[in-house]
Amino acid sequence: MKNIFKTLLTLVAVTLTVCIYSSCSKNDKDETGTPTISYIRITDPSSSDSLLVSAGQGNLIAIVGTNLQNAREIWFNDRKAIVTTTYVTNTSILVSVPSEIPVDITNKIRIIFADGKTLEHDFKVSIAEPVISYMDCEYVPTGEIATINGNYFYQPLTVTFAGGVEGEIESITDAIIKVRVPAGAQPGPITVKTNFGETKSDLFFRDNRNIILSSDPFTGWWNSSFVVSSPGPDDPIAINGNYIRVKRVIGAWGWTEVAGGPPDAMGPISKNIPDAAILKPEDYNLKFEVNTVKPYNNNTIRFNFGLSDFNNDAYLWNPPIDTKGKWQTITIPFDEYADAFKSPLTVRPNGYYTRVLFLGPGELDADISFDNFRVVPKVNKD
Missing domain, CATH: 2.60.120 (Jelly Rolls)
Known part of the structure; x- marks a missing residue:
């Protein structure tokens, strides 16, 4: 029941926002000119001054500009968003940032219109850098599999051990990396690197301190x-x-x-x-x-x-x-x-x-x- 109530509230908020942007579009006579993006903002009508240059995965945003009514596709990096025509007007588009992790990072929104023309705008999808929580075992012999637990382990990904040697990845999920310990791995932190950041662990692999x-x-x-x-x-x-x-x-x-x-x-x-x-x-x-x-x-x-x-x-x-x-x-x-x-x-x-x-x-x-x-x-x- 709570989930149904939350869904209804979300639909009401989106509908009110669409109405606000739609009312603006009715007063805009120019519907045939070159599309432009003026700014991007959050969808809460009471926060009209909250402009955005980035947003997280799954966030609903409002693209505000002119001559946007013929938008057919919207891409964030190399991920295509779902475009709902009801939420596309001459002066605004409501769209959710795709949840899928991009591979090709351009830090741009690209809108494709019905006539094939495109419009790009600088915009960053904020994706968390890796979080290293713990290892199943901090002492693992060379050639054996070490298990790293954490979050935001998005491919492509590398694991580098102290000594500057990189491990061979055996498997990855968002929260677990299994990596083969390379020859030359030394006592010290491990570093996990993705397209979205690099994190050095607080833990030491083969910790020989104290x-x-x-x-x-x-x-x-x-x-x-x-x-x-x-x-x-x-x-x-x-x-x-x-x-x-x-x-x-x-x-x-x-x-x-x-x-x-x-x-x-x-x-x-x-x-x-x-x-x-x-x-x-x-x-x-x-x-x-x-x-x-x-x-x-x-x-x-x-x-x-x-x-x-x-x-x-x-x-x-x-x-x-x-x-x-x-x-x-x-x-x-x-x-x-x-x-x-x-x-x-x-x-x-x-x-x-x-x-x-x-x-x-x-x-x-x-x-x-x-x-x-x-x-x-x-x-x-x-």
């Missing part, structure tokens, strides 16, 4: 046996050197420390959280890669990062998650992480305590891998 736990090499107090250095045929592939794999049954409330230790045991990596992240956690994300061969569907994983000591009530990363044997990047806003603690995080020049701990209700048949814990800026300011 790594706080990676096992390259193993440091800390606990469970070097969890570290996979040379993956076998039954192990997940390596995405950045060594990784941690926990493959065992963990009972309810069974204390299972996966990795970590105090600063002196972790070494220099314990100092990698930026001071700015401690002081303004809202500007940062905690990220890591995870791979669940079996679903993480029970128990609880607790994270200790950026603390002055161990905290058994640390940030709780609760189930469920199931990556079905693929690596996936997890993003936790660092302010959400910091809010889990009773007191604010404080800068510690000598480093921070680190721990990944299983401790929670429910037995878990675990087969879960981790890599590349890092605290990185939300926004790329380069």
